[in-house]
Amino acid sequence: MKWSDWRSYFERNRLTPRPDVSDAGIPPDPTLRRCLARSLAVFQLGEAGEGRIAKEAWRFATPHVDDDWRVALGHWVREEGRHARILGDCVRALGGKLITKNWTNGLWVFGRRLMGVRLKLLVVLAAEVIGITYYGLIASKLPPSAIASALAMMAAEEERHLAFHVRFFRLEMSWAGPRILFWSVWLPLGVAAGLAVLVDHAATFRRLGIDRWDAGRRFVRLVVETGRAVTRRTPQPLRAVEVPR
Ligand SMILES: [Fe+2]
Ligand SMILES: [Fe+2]
Structure with a gap:
């Protein structure tokens, strides 16, 4: 897919309506509702803070991107x-409150501000895997509800x-040096990010019956799949790295 295809994809997807999640009486267990509200508030904080990179992209130059990529990034x-x-x-529907600070989010913000667009996108890549x-895991463990559907979506x-984002990094991997550098940063970053989430959301996962070893294994598998998708010489479709639907 070319960057213009990605731009069209995002333009089409903008029309997706915001789901109504007002049936948040599910799950009925008040402890689970409290844990879930707290976990989703942490994820909410992470999702809210990506804005700067879209501006920086207009000053970022590499032969592999064009204005379609910059618009798509926006x-x-x-x-x-x-x-x-x-x-x-x-x-809010679960009766929880939004937060403005969290230690894992602090790590994300630190990572995103560290260096240029490439490193920021690498941090973003880990956030996508998370x-x-x-x-996906939380959606699969919740009873059928608007919240479960919204999370699955x-x-x-x-x-x-x-x-x-994999396409961006693939295009940057024209010779062996960047590939080795990519793995040396990506693997520790990806694994550490996944572990931080496992620790931070342990109570929610326990309450939902999510096996943390299984969650960790799934996460690491996707980190490795993503790394391979970026660095492999011949592109191959992956479970999680497919063309947009
Ligand atoms: Fe997101
Ligand atoms: Fe995302």
Whole structure:
């Protein structure tokens, strides 16, 4: 897919209506509702903070991007903003409160501000893997409800975001040096990010009956799949790195 295809994809997807999550009486267990509201508030904070990169992209030059990529990146930022609003709706419907600080979010913000666009996008890549894994897992464990559907929808959108950012990194990997550098940063970053989420959301996962080892395994598998999708010489479709639907 060319960058113009991604731009069209994001333009089409902007028309997706914001889901109504008002049946948040589910789950009935008040402890689970409290844990879930807190976890979703942490994810909400993470989804809300991607704005700067869209501006920086207009000053960022590499032969592998064009204005379609820059416009698509702006749409991607807005889509993450929509995720933040949906998660905010979920938190409020569960009787929880939005938050302005969290230690894992502090790490994300630190990572995103560290260096240029490439490193920021690498941090974003890890955030997409987190979204796919954990929104998907939580959605699969909740009883059928508007919140479960909204999380599943967001997990599916995160898969497309991952494919979008994977294409960027693939194009940058023209010789062995960048590939080795990519793995040396990506693997520790991705694994550490996944572990931080497992620790931070342990109570919610326990309450939902999510096996943390299984969650960790799924996460690491997707980190490795993503790394392979970026660095492999011949592109191959992956479970989570497919063309947009
Ligand atoms: Fe998102
Ligand atoms: Fe995303």
